[in-house]
Amino acid sequence: MDDLDRKIVTILQQDSQVSMAALSDRIGLSLSACHRRVKLLESAGVIRNYAAQIDRAAVGLDVQVFIEVKLNSQRREDLEAFEKAVALMPEILECHMITGEFDFLMRVCVRSPADYEALYRSRLSTIPAVSQMKTMLSLWTNKEFRGFHLG
Amino acid sequence: MDDLDRKIVTILQQDSQVSMAALSDRIGLSLSACHRRVKLLESAGVIRNYAAQIDRAAVGLDVQVFIEVKLNSQRREDLEAFEKAVALMPEILECHMITGEFDFLMRVCVRSPADYEALYRSRLSTIPAVSQMKTMLSLWTNKEFRGFHLG
């Protein structure tokens, strides 16, 4: 991971459909050298995959919520039960174990407040391992994720 | 956005480099019909862009932190000052205005605890509009974002 690799990754994070020729131009490398680096970044696992990025509103996911979760205990069985429940819910887009007052932070997207209420009432709050939850509704997004900042 | 469009989007969120032929096969449509739908989804803004997804650890961003932020007030000048400061910090990957005790939730990635300390001490806590912050260090990620769940 030298400076050229970071440039490549930065560009590909914004637009993975850029042609090798254009990419090599922008980083000041020959086409074949650039191509070789990209393939190396892929096989090294630096570049995981290529994905289409979707407009959340355009697909009707109008409600985005962050949820802090506290478990009954840190015992293995509670952790595993919670993780398993999270894995089974596709509306939970991400889930992080965190330090602080709560144990986990999750991001959830659903179509409507009613859908969130249903999810919350009948599928989240019923997880036995969960003792407490705090919902933070995302009112609007000031800054969206557009790739990691390198360097 | 019918069912076929949702199928297309779901596949492209996981792998945008799938060939049109393979994509059309998987959704059960002819190549040209499938191609037309993809282009429509792009021009309609449903598909925003195509991006390489990077392994955070592989690029040395070992520290991921969520930060809740409370402002001094909800006055326009405080909000704008905060947003402006956020926009200028590339380490802040996302920032959402939220309901609840705090006003904003941010995600930050840096290379080391020392880097976070420096960011926190000299660039975050010095924003005049900010009255309080709460740092939640991400210990590990149970579920990673891999695209929205449609349908």
Added chain:
DNA sequence: CTTGAAACTCACATGAC
């Protein structure tokens, strides 16, 4: 919506410097 064909771009491998 379908099939099929033509034109074009680019990826990829190769060999040479």
Added chain:
DNA sequence: GTCATGTGAGTTTCAAG
């Protein structure tokens, strides 16, 4: 690392049903 080159694959468009 740099060029130059050729083949195959995939994209894109178009005509016709």
